[in-house]
Amino acid sequence: MAEALTIARPYAEAAFKLAAENGKLTEWSDALTRLTSVMQADAAQELLDNPNIDRAQAAAIVSEAAGKLTKPQQNFVRVLAENGRLAFLPEIGELFEQARDRHEQVLDAHIESAFALTDKQQAAIVETLRKRFGKGIKATTTVNPELIGGVSIQIGDEVIDASVRGKLSQLATTLTK
Numbered sequence: 001m002a003e004a005l006t007i008a009r010p011y012a013e014a015a016f017k018l019a020a021e022n023g024k025l026t027e028w029s030d031a032l033t034r035l036t037s038v039m040q041a042d043a044a045q046e047l048l049d050n051p052n053i054d055r056a057q058a059a060a061i062v063s064e065a066a067g068k069l070t071k072p073q074q075n076f077v078r079v080l081a082e083n084g085r086l087a088f089l090p091e092i093g094e095l096f097e098q099a100r101d102r103h104e105q106v107l108d109a110h111i112e113s114a115f116a117l118t119d120k121q122q123a124a125i126v127e128t129l130r131k132r133f134g135k136g137i138k139a140t141t142t143v144n145p146e147l148i149g150g151v152s153i154q155i156g157d158e159v160i161d162a163s164v165r166g167k168l169s170q171l172a173t174t175l176t177k
Helices: 001-022 025-040 042-051 056-063 071-083 084-105 120-132 164-175
Strands: 105-111 136-143 151-157 160-164
Touching: 001 025, 001 071, 001 084, 025 042, 025 056, 025 071, 025 084, 042 084, 042 120, 056 071, 056 084, 071 084, 084 105, 105 120, 105 160, 120 136, 151 164, 160 164
Parallel strands: 105 136
Antiparallel strands: 105 151, 151 160
């Protein structure tokens, strides 16, 4: 994984720089998402392993499968293919999104709740986090019944534990002192 990220990083940075300079971050993000989906399909590995398909053909097939790509995006896929790096598109997409989030000052928040959150509840949590951190928030939610009640939120290396399980754990620690 670390090696894949090391290989993917310069390509992600180049794509990000090109997209940012041209004000096309959303378009590139969408294209990389589609390209990642293509490369994660089982048929993609067969394509890359097929000795009868050269790199230019592989680039054309991947570009076509990803749907409408701009000329710079097609060129990017071609460069990846020429350098034998098409398989790293998922990592490139991930690194691109991280760079975009930093650029747009957006934080990733993972919200765990004991029960499914309504849209209104999720929006209220996101708004509270936005005010606290002074940045945009991109939230993902999961349900974890072990929390008993409440939520646990992770943003980067910070954890906000407002779950019943967390409160019980704090109480147990206090009582054992």
